Amino acid sequence: MAETVTKTAEAGAPKTGTRETVTVTDNRTGQAIEVPIENGTIKAMDLRKLKTGPEDFGLMTYDPAFMNTASTKSTITFIDGDKGILEYRGYPIAQLAEKCSYLEVAYLVLNGELPTKEQYKEFSGEVTVHTMVHENIKNLMKGFRYDAHPMGMLCSTFGALSTFYPEAKAVRDPDARKREIIRMIAKIPTLAAFAYRHSIGFPFVYPDNELSYTGNFLSMMYRTAEPKYKPNPVLEKALEVLFILHADHEQNCSTNAMRAIGSSEADPYSSAAGAISALYGPLHGGANEAVLRMLAAIGSKAKVPAFVKDVKESGGEVKLMGFGHRVYKNYDPRAKVIKEMADKVFEVTGKNPLLEIALELEKIALSDEYFVKRKLYPNVDFYSGLIYQAMKFPVDMFPVLFAIPRMSGWLAQWQELMIDKDQKIARPRQVYLGKRNRDYVPFEKRG
Ligand code: ACO
16 A cells, blocks of 8 residues: 555455554563554554553654654545545545535535535525625724735634634534534635735725635635626636635645544544644645745746756755645646646636746656656646736635635534544653753753
8 A cells, every 4th residue: 555545444354364464572571462454544542552661651652743653543534645536525536626616615625525506505505695894804904004914814813713702612512513514614715715805905895795715715816896796707707716625635744634633523624723723834735835936036937947956956945836745756646637627727817927937847757767756746726826927816815715615625524533533632742852850940040
């Protein structure tokens, strides 16, 4: 089984005549233990039985950055990084992107099945009527500096929503969870658009219930004096597709943050504020912003070879942003869908001048031994930024555009955590290598 595959039940299916166990011999003591294998994994806790004596705590695993540790069983998203497969609840991402609306996919991710017509009507209706936020949130937004990064504003105001909905603390109550899930999916585009409007000094635009999820978001972003905002259908659809591609991605950094915070039974707004913070980083959701800054800094197609040379000679210091992925070691199937969609968007918006540089960068990197050997391919962020920029979203808004749809994935994962009997408060162990048993030294005797 390749390392970059989500472990499945089949991965652990017993072959006739074989025992689904692994025997581990501790060469310090000669003690051997037989450990069951389930779904292609062993339980780290089983290794605790290996001790050098009664005082020994027992053997632990050391796995910084969870490179080979499954933190949960899940039925939401399947990834095969070697084959470039991504499925939500078993449906291939390309099919969902082509045929569904974002809210249909959000329902699927949250509930496990595609909605019937009635279920869809009810779900999208509920989301639509919960898009408003308390007026005090506006005042909170106005308190930020004019140049505040919208992701910082989103993260803080989203966390602040927990104070408006104290009933969200009932995280063990399925009905309360359902109510907050609807609210959170409904309100995140409103907060995102308010953050943008604040940054350009424009008045906030209230939600328009007659528009689709993405159409309403575009209206809250761009509406000026016209009585009714009419989104361009190509751009509205493109945003739906981008939102679908970003809805979930199993146990990534921000989802892990959502689950870790949620495991303490914090309310979901506080957990999501943590997830948004994790997504902000340039190695995660901030990468699409970093790609655009990188392309702008390169400046022209002619300078691409020199930049690639810099990356290779920097010893890991300079990265080709939008390339590489912890899981995808072949290609990122989301990048493929986005690249195909880009042309349709550019027909409406005109070509992004940075596209030429991006295509050249991709061409050179894909044939360069450095990148090929390390299995570095374009990820979802490599092209999404070019589309967002062509749609007139400022670069600062890119990670925000990632956070909006990822809310459904975070909430699906949080819900799964809440009903998972195997889970407890997340609390990793450490290997302590510091000093011990020292006596206090007064100031005059130090140094
Ligand atoms: N450019 C140049 N070299 C790279 C890149 C890159 N983008 N990514 C990895 N490498 C190199 C590393 O320096 C390392 O080289 P070495 O073996 O000589 O030391 C090797 O490839 C392996 O890289 P790791 O850092 O071990 O890979 P890891 O799985 O830990 O990191 C990550 C994955 C964080 C995505 C990394 O590829 C990266 O920083 N990419 C750029 C940022 C980016 O695009 N992030 C978005 C990810 S998608 C998302 O979050 C939605």
